[in-house]
Amino acid sequence: MGTALDIKIKRANKVYLCGEVLSGVVVITSKDAVQHQGVSLTMEGSVNLQLSAKSVGVFEAFYNSVKPIQVINSTIEMVKPGKLPSGKTEIPFEFPLHMKGNKVLYETYHGVFVNIQYTLRCDMRRSLLAKDLTKTCEFIVHSPPQKGKLMPSPVDFTITPETLQNVKERASLPKFFIKGHLNSTNCIITQPLTGELVVENAEAAVKSIELQLVRVETCGCAEGYARDATEIQNIQIADGDVCRSLSIPIYMIFPRLFTCPTLETTNFKVEFEVNIVVLLHDDHLITENFPLKLCRV
């Protein structure tokens, strides 16, 4: 046998916008000449929603996943049934990424309860004796730049035992005074989240300071909707008992694929937040939450 299918997308970064043309080549490599029943290439994009177990119950969630929302779908018949020569055969393709009417091409996003994914799948059908071949390749869609100017929204914060909520025994907390700021909670997704943090004083030694990037996914289904917050990544900005009154940079790059511009639709929502987490050596954990708005410009 020894036949291989491959899809090579023209752009090195595989990123396309609505309205552009997705182009590339399908490469069929074979030691011998290949007999086949047709080669087709399907481009599809869909939103997969999962219900979280806690909102609707484990079994319900397991058996009743919401049907995927199809965003875009298109198939090309590349080669009619026949025989392909041995060696390497390259077949170019083009898919215009056009949407009808008001429909929107959502940005690629790999989440926990929401998944927006765009793929190219090449299928080579073959006779009963030989197995069908298939090759899938993901490509990335970015949403168009948002209209209107981005207004920076800087936020100052001060964390002391007094400013904490949800505290049971405030008296048992060690004294501390932490302040800082985020340069903006309206963030450009291609730029890092920035700011500064200063531990002015703390009675207990600081063990770690982290930035916890959180996705908040809301999925609707017949029974209602579920809102779940899960951690995307955790970036440590301070390790050990940092010097007092010395400003420490807050800096975090938004990971590709796992973040996308803040998205709100009729069926689902994808939002983001960041928690500044301070761990003290006596195992006290202090968290300050900041909702973010991510956008692409």
Next chain:
Amino acid sequence: RDTFPMDVAAFDSCRLEAVPVEFGDYHPLKPITVTESKTKKMGRKGSTSSTSSSSSSSMIDPLSSVLDGTDPLSLFAATADPVTTADTTRKKRDKDDSLVVGSDFEPWSSKRGEILARYTTTEKLSINLYMSSEKGKATTPGSAVSEKVRTRLEELDDLEEGSQKELLNLTQQDYMNRIEDLNQSLKDAWASDQKVKALKIVIQCSKLLSDTTVIQFYPSKFVLITDILDTFGKLVYERILSMCLDNRGSLPDNFTPESVNDTAKETCLNWFFKIASIRELIPRFYVEAAILKCNKFLSKTGISECLPRLTAMIRGIGDPLVAVYARAYLCRVGMEVAPHLKESLNKNFFDFLLTFKQMHGDTVQNQLVVQCVEIPSYLTLYSPAIDWILQCIAYRAPEDYINCAEVWVEYTCRHFTKREVNTVLADVIKHMTPDRAFEDAYPQLHSIIQKIITYFHDFSVLFSAEKFLPFLDMFQKESVRVEVCKCIMEAFIKHQQDATKDPVILNALLHVCKTMHDSVNALTLEDEKRMLASLINGFIKMVSFGRDFEQQLSFYVEARSMFCNLEPVLVQLVHSVNQLAMETRKVMKGNHSRKTAAFVRACVAFCFITIPSLTSIFARLNLYLNSGQVALANQCLSQGKIGVCFNCIIILSCQKTEYYYDQSRGCTRVIRKLLESIKAG
């Protein structure tokens, strides 16, 4: 006559270009040959700067260096050797945009060996490697089959996902071997295209740098682990570079992002994104610093933006020892890719100073108690890192450097010995020589000399500092050089109590005096000439070879040829020689042997040869009188001599000069005295 008591052949065979000193030929005025071992001049590879700076100086013979560079013949000869003409290749220091450090920068490779040798331990060490599996990121529901297969295959490797390897009770040698194994695993993983595994290895190694147990070993640990980081950085860089090559051949050293193709750029970006998502601060810092150079593929400003950010990031490291070494690593990487970006280097140092108060904090104090280490030993652990950071900061920043050096020299002079002062002098020479930086720093350099001679009154100690004369050579502007020489001579005359024949002192001071003498020309003011002459005379009067009168006379003979342009010196020499003759007579109690008689005749000859070269008639007359008296006292009854004497007087008396007429009474007195002497003898 003594010969050098050594088997010369054996001696030569184990030395580089040495010339043994034979004491039999010893002469105080002969240049003392310094062993010259020529330092290897390192080529500067891939340098983009179009000019060269003078390389670090090999040890030079202090007396021959007087001829260095400034006289036309030397300049002509030097055009054949591009290294020595610093003059013609001088570039403006402010616009130094050299992208590569020159050969005057002591590289890290020469420091690592020292650190490994110095920071050792007999205590047991441990290595803790935790190969994490990817958590926190959802796996894509629709991920392709091949991806799942790959993940499973990775799990079968030695360094398994989710596995924890803890190696305990390692001796230092074991530890070093294990680290070398990791280095090799890294290279193997890379070679077999397991890039993700390679990254995990380097992340784990970086984490080892957050562990400060067995703290006295930390600097060596830093050396070993940063080797791995360097390996990784180089592998990534070269991998991306190879993607740029195509069929066009290699990229030039100073390529721009425009020449980089999209695939290479995308690969590079992937690396940066991957590293940006490393959770822990210390490995994220180290790994990003290791691939700093890869910013070149993406943008022109990448490195200059990254360096300040990484510098600020270090503030998040709570342990000051770990932090200072992180700074040293950043400086090291920074110097490799962008030595001209000084801001970050300085900021690193200032941030270190700001965090110095952490020494008194709990983190440090607890560690010291737990590990039974005293603060002084603890602080020595910092010195390689600080030394490196300061070397980077001071590189080609002569103004900052010299202002600091000037102050610190005094501290060294007060509290340390000549050895440390010599080290400081050597360092100043090293920093101020490139691009002739010394030309802008004469006031500070002069001040340094002043300070040294204020605190060191034992001149044999001072001049035996081997860098003292090379330091003086930096004063290439004659007027400044002469001023410095004057200071030295004044100090000598003021503080030197006893006469000396110490060759070290004589060697040095003859060099100094000759410098002063040679600066005299037709434009020199009389006052200046008088001042210089009196300083030289002060020196001459302090030279004594004791009973070795022959050496003494030889000294005066050489001095005469050296200081021939200053009359007062010649006058002094005549007096000194006369004195020598009279001393000889005293020792011999008035009865000369054949040898001493010949000697005193030589003395008298000296005087009668020297006196005519004087211009001052009165000086000549006086000296003739003195010399004549000495000659007679020593029974130099050669009629010729007396005749010469008389002839001179007659010639002089025939000269109708105003001076003569004014001094006519004096002249008569001289003649009368001489006749009396002859009559008495």
